[in-house]
Amino acid sequence: MKVMKKISLILLVFSTLFLITCKKAPKLQVYELLLNDELIEYSENSVRITVSYSYPTKLEYVNAYVSQSVNFDNSTTIKSEVNDSTFVVNITDLQPDIKYYYKYEYSNGINVVKSDVKNFTIDVSSLTLPTVTTNPVTNITTTTATCGGVIVNDAGYEILEKGICWSTSHNPTISSNHIAYEGDGNSFTINMTELEPNTTYYVKAYATNETGTGYGNEKTFKTLDAGNEPTSIPTVIVESVLCPTATSATINVNITDTGGGIIYERGIVYYTSESDSLITVTKNSNENAFSVELQNLDANLYYYAKGYATNSLGTGYSEVVMFAPGRPILDIEVTNITKTSITVKTKITNNNSTITEKGICYGQTDDLTYYSDEVISYPGQENEFSININNLVSGDKYYIRSYAISNGEISYSAMLDTVTVYPWYYKTTIPGLPRTQQLAFAIGKKAYIGTGVYQNDMFLDDIWEYDTENDVWTQKANYPEGRVRNVLASAVNGKGYAGLGFKRNGTNEGERLFSFYEYDPVSNIWTRKQDYQGEINEDFDQSSFTMNDKVYFATTRRFGTSGADGGILEIFEYDPNTSRWTKFTEYQLSTYYYYGCGFSINVIGSDIYCYIRFFNGNWGNHLQAFYKYETEFNLWIEKQCPPVPITYTKMENFVMGDNFYLFSGNLYAGVHNMTTYKYWPETNTWTENDISEPKIFRYNPVNLMIDGKLYYGGGDNNGNQSDIWVYDPSLE
Amino acid sequence: MIKEFAKYCILFVTACLLAGCINHSDKDISYQITSSENGYGYKIYIDGKLYINQPNIPALPGMAGFESEEDASKTAKLAISKIRDGIMPPTITVNELRSLGIKKAQK
Numbered sequence: 001m002k003v004m005k006k007i008s009l010i011l012l013v014f015s016t017l018f019l020i021t022c023k024k025a026p027k028l029q030v031y032e033l034l035l036n037d038e039l040i041e042y043s044e045n046s047v048r049i050t051v052s053y054s055y056p057t058k059l060e061y062v063n064a065y066v067s068q069s070v071n072f073d074n075s076t077t078i079k080s081e082v083n084d085s086t087f088v089v090n091i092t093d094l095q096p097d098i099k100y101y102y103k104y105e106y107s108n109g110i111n112v113v114k115s116d117v118k119n120f121t122i123d124v125s126s127l128t129l130p131t132v133t134t135n136p137v138t139n140i141t142t143t144t145a146t147c148g149g150v151i152v153n154d155a156g157y158e159i160l161e162k163g164i165c166w167s168t169s170h171n172p173t174i175s176s177n178h179i180a181y182e183g184d185g186n187s188f189t190i191n192m193t194e195l196e197p198n199t200t201y202y203v204k205a206y207a208t209n210e211t212g213t214g215y216g217n218e219k220t221f222k223t224l225d226a227g228n229e230p231t232s233i234p235t236v237i238v239e240s241v242l243c244p245t246a247t248s249a250t251i252n253v254n255i256t257d258t259g260g261g262i263i264y265e266r267g268i269v270y271y272t273s274e275s276d277s278l279i280t281v282t283k284n285s286n287e288n289a290f291s292v293e294l295q296n297l298d299a300n301l302y303y304y305a306k307g308y309a310t311n312s313l314g315t316g317y318s319e320v321v322m323f324a325p326g327r328p329i330l331d332i333e334v335t336n337i338t339k340t341s342i343t344v345k346t347k348i349t350n351n352n353s354t355i356t357e358k359g360i361c362y363g364q365t366d367d368l369t370y371y372s373d374e375v376i377s378y379p380g381q382e383n384e385f386s387i388n389i390n391n392l393v394s395g396d397k398y399y400i401r402s403y404a405i406s407n408g409e410i411s412y413s414a415m416l417d418t419v420t421v422y423p424w425y426y427k428t429t430i431p432g433l434p435r436t437q438q439l440a441f442a443i444g445k446k447a448y449i450g451t452g453v454y455q456n457d458m459f460l461d462d463i464w465e466y467d468t469e470n471d472v473w474t475q476k477a478n479y480p481e482g483r484v485r486n487v488l489a490s491a492v493n494g495k496g497y498a499g500l501g502f503k504r505n506g507t508n509e510g511e512r513l514f515s516f517y518e519y520d521p522v523s524n525i526w527t528r529k530q531d532y533q534g535e536i537n538e539d540f541d542q543s544s545f546t547m548n549d550k551v552y553f554a555t556t557r558r559f560g561t562s563g564a565d566g567g568i569l570e571i572f573e574y575d576p577n578t579s580r581w582t583k584f585t586e587y588q589l590s591t592y593y594y595y596g597c598g599f600s601i602n603v604i605g606s607d608i609y610c611y612i613r614f615f616n617g618n619w620g621n622h623l624q625a626f627y628k629y630e631t632e633f634n635l636w637i638e639k640q641c642p643p644v645p646i647t648y649t650k651m652e653n654f655v656m657g658d659n660f661y662l663f664s665g666n667l668y669a670g671v672h673n674m675t676t677y678k679y680w681p682e683t684n685t686w687t688e689n690d691i692s693e694p695k696i697f698r699y700n701p702v703n704l705m706i707d708g709k710l711y712y713g714g715g716d717n718n719g720n721q722s723d724i725w726v727y728d729p730s731l732e
Numbered sequence: 733m734i735k736e737f738a739k740y741c742i743l744f745v746t747a748c749l750l751a752g753c754i755n756h757s758d759k760d761i762s763y764q765i766t767s768s769e770n771g772y773g774y775k776i777y778i779d780g781k782l783y784i785n786q787p788n789i790p791a792l793p794g795m796a797g798f799e800s801e802e803d804a805s806k807t808a809k810l811a812i813s814k815i816r817d818g819i820m821p822p823t824i825t826v827n828e829l830r831s832l833g834i835k836k837a838q839k
Contacts (some may be wrong), residue, residue: 258779294834431783431784431823433823462791462825463822467785468820470782471781471782472782472783472784472785473784473785474784474785474786474787474790475784475786475790475791475824476790477791477792477793477794477822478791478826480793523793523794523819524788524793525793525794526793646775
């Protein structure tokens with residue numbers, strides 16, 4: 001049994017090692033190596049070949065095979081000297097005037113690839129010629145380009161002339177187009193001019209001594225098409241970075257705008273968290289979208305890369321992207337936001353290490369960490385998982401991050417913030433001055449807000465249209481009476497109606513207005529209609545509403561000089577069809593305290609509900625009354641009052657469904673009552689806080705019902721305001 | 733001038749306060765000239781989001797737009813300058829239209 005156990009153990013270890021080895025075997029990458037220039041320097045019985053190559057890392061080794069046979073019979077193997085971007089092969093014991101075949105075998109340490117077969121012949125007669133290399137062609141335009149060369153070996157003779165020559169066919173010589181360089185030194189650069197647009201040229205550097213002219217390797221370029229010159233440097237983005245292993249990365253780059261010219265170089269540059277020296281990797285491609293693969297990266301480092309592309313005007317770079325091939329990448333998404341919960345989806349990619357724990361952390365400050373905030377870990381093995389966060393506070397802001405722990409280190413996703421659903425939320429800001437005592441009415445899904453008081457000595461006349469669907473404002477025709485406050489307004493049949501109010505006349509009180517206007521949103525024109533026909537003697541005790549396509553203004557006024565003298569509640573009706581005001585109904589108030597400072601009126605079905613708060617001469621000691629008027633029976637009925645504290649003055653109101661609501665009570669000392677009161681007509685009772693508490697308090701605000709939502713804002717709260725909030729009952 | 737070829741101009745300005753109530757610090761404010769059958773108008777964007785769409789002359793009755801791109805541009809710049817200077821909101825008054833020499837487009 002012991003022997004069997006040992007054998008099983010050994011098999012397990014070997015199979016595990018095998019599996020690990022198989023899993024970690026990287027893809028073959030070395031075939032993507034690019035051989036650039038090849039410089040062959042000849043002597044009588046040897047050659048030295050210097051090859052420059054493009055590859056993300058230094059090659060592990062390069063061997064050259066040399067033979068007189070194309071089939072490489074009796075070939076010689078020569079180990080080359082490998083550097084970061086070049087390798088050098090020294091081939092000795094050669095004979096002149098014999099063709100030798102050669103090829104390379106190169107490896108990145110993982111895989112081995114062989115090159116194409118090439119050949120050379122030692123021409124003894126040319127051994128005294130200078131050895132020259134040709135530089136890459138740059139600054140290509142429609143008619144010009146730049147090239148140059150380097151004299152590598154003068155063969156022991158004085159250089160008499162050096163330069164470049166070019167032609168539209170292969171193997172240019174100094175008998176074709178050429179320009180000699182007049183300066184000193186072994187390196188030279190020359191501008192070619194008067195080239196033909198959209199034409200392929202071949203160019204070589206050359207150097208001449210007394211034995212003849214030596215030529216460099218041939219370079220090819222094509223001039224730009226006429227009218228196709230670049231107008232800007234290229235625009236480049238890095239679309240994605242993938243890390244298939246802990247030591248490799250693929251950077252996907254896209255040249256989104258070539259700048260109008262030809263891209264003659266593209267690639268990436270990168271640096272690491274340990275070294276800021278830039279490493280350039282050039283990509284040999286003609287595609288705007290290209291990928292660069294990096295191998296043998298350090299799993300412990302962060303890498304920073306940007307793509308680049310060069311045209312004749314210069315080089316454009318992308319933004320820098322960071323990646324860490326040895327660490328997991330976490331993408332986070334927040335969904336299913338409710339009043340008290342959210343769902344957090346996490347996707348882990350680049351998972352090249354063992355993750356020992358993962359999950360989310362959340363809190364209400366943006367310094368969120370695994371150690372300092374609430375953590376919910378996910379027990380499963382999946383790389384995509386969802387976690388619900390429950391028991392959150394409605395309307396509060398939360399910060400959330402996903403995390404994963406591997407090798408004892410924590411990786412985080414980006415930090416998101418979200419606000420749980422709350423039925424009252426900020427919607428927009430009136431573009432005009434902040435104001436109170438403004439007019440407001442709604443036509444369809446558009447609100448019209450304007451006039452009012454900015455400061456005591458500044459009334460306003462501007463009118464703004466707010467498109468609730470598109471969240472956009474438009475300034476409309478000014479109110480025709482000029483700068484006014486406390487104008488009553490309502491809308492029926494696609495038109496707005498506004499009247500009464502006070503006009504600025506040099507005093508804060510202003511001049512009482514009885515004028516009444518119709519606003520047509522199609523023509524953006526105000527038209528004066530019959531003046532209001534009722535009596536007015538107070539300021540704040542007026543309100544308007546609509547019913548059956550008619551406009552109603554309701555007012556209260558005191559008869560005598562004291563509350564005991566009594567008062568009257570009157571409602572006047574305006575019929576747009578006849579353009580006439582008529583008295584609709586009235587109700588005698590046996591006791592009318594000083595004045596009615598809060599007047600809320602609204603319609604449920606064909607019944608009018610009217611809530612009044614009276615100022616009795618002592619601030620902080622208000623009285624209230626609540627009436628129902630049944631239009632069918634012309635009957636006024638006193639109803640149960642809500643439990644609003646006596647300290648509060650005016651209340652706002654709205655109707656939703658069959659219920660009448662009061663809210664936004666104001667204590668004159670600046671303390672506000674955020675309680676909402678809901679009236680139940682069938683039982684003649686009130687309940688408190690059946691809906692969420694408003695987020696803001698306003699005195700004399702905008703208060704409009706549009707598409708089943710309450711638009712509430714502007715008005716006064718420690719200064720006049722212009723923000724508009726929405727109460728959406730569907731979010732309760 | 734053909735309306736269909738109206739140029740779109742974008743002017744980015746720096747942060748400002750809007751009448752002490754809306755803090756537009758660190759926000760980009762831009763405008764765009766628009767055209768319709770009623771004449772020229774403008775749009776004002778804050779941080780790339782459309783905030784004011786003004787296809788017709790503000791403050792005046794009727795749907796007439798501006799007679800020229802220049803008039804629309806002058807008025808849009810005035811509205812934006814008010815935001816930039818933090819003095820006033822972008823409300824345009826009739827006197828300002830008069831002082832700018834703004835003309836209604838003739839249909």
